[in-house]
Amino acid sequence: MANFPNVAACVDRTHILIKNPGGNIGEIFRNRKGQFSINVQVACGPNLEILNLVARHPGSTHDNVIFEQSGLRVKFERNEVQGILLGDNGYACRRYLLTPVINPVTESEENYNRAHIRTRNIVERVFGVWKRRFPCLRRTLQTKEETSIAIICATAILHNIARNLSEVFEENELNEDGDWVDNIIIVSDRPGDGLAFRRTFIVTHF
Numbered sequence: 384m385a386n387f388p389n390v391a392a393c394v395d396r397t398h399i400l401i402k403n404p405g406g407n408i409g410e411i412f413r414n415r416k417g418q419f420s421i422n423v424q425v426a427c428g429p430n431l432e433i434l435n436l437v438a439r440h441p442g443s444t445h446d447n448v449i450f451e452q453s454g455l456r457v458k459f460e461r462n463e464v465q466g467i468l469l470g471d472n473g474y475a476c477r478r479y480l481l482t483p484v485i486n487p488v489t490e491s492e493e494n495y496n497r498a499h500i501r502t503r504n505i506v507e508r509v510f511g512v513w514k515r516r517f518p519c520l521r522r523t524l525q526t527k528e529e530t531s532i533a534i535i536c537a538t539a540i541l542h543n544i545a546r547n548l549s550e551v552f553e554e555n556e557l558n559e560d561g562d563w564v565d566n567i568i569i570v571s572d573r574p575g576d577g578l579a580f581r582r583t584f585i586v587t588h589f
Contacts, residue, residue: 423436437453459479
């Protein structure tokens, strides 16, 4: 897509609103917008299919923390998945997870950013289609935390079944949670390693 080579999947997160769990744990579910939510990480493919889902973290959890603790990261680090994962700047840039260049200078970097954004847009489309197909995800789930997580997982499975059955569905509503990653300090396990790989990748392909 958009002539961006070797992409295995695109990853992003969306907040599914829930009622205040209350008790000692209630506040950890309050996200940056002051709402109670579950921060859901989704990796998707080119046909709007959900390839990987993490739906267990409270709304206050940082995106990169969710990725660090996910099986998705383990699969890429063990080379069990061939190709590159695309994510926004809420994630640390790695050799297998490429993020946009924050301040592009060269024409190659600008071309890279354009292709990156156009390709990664697929995950925003997934959020839009998924939430339109299951309107309960667009409202506050009035269930216990465990039940809310079960609903999220079940609707993701049903979404994939619908895609596999080639159900036609309008895709004109994007995820309204889009840009909650401003002013984030990116920290890598090996500082500079992912950034160096990205520089080489840009020079080679763009």
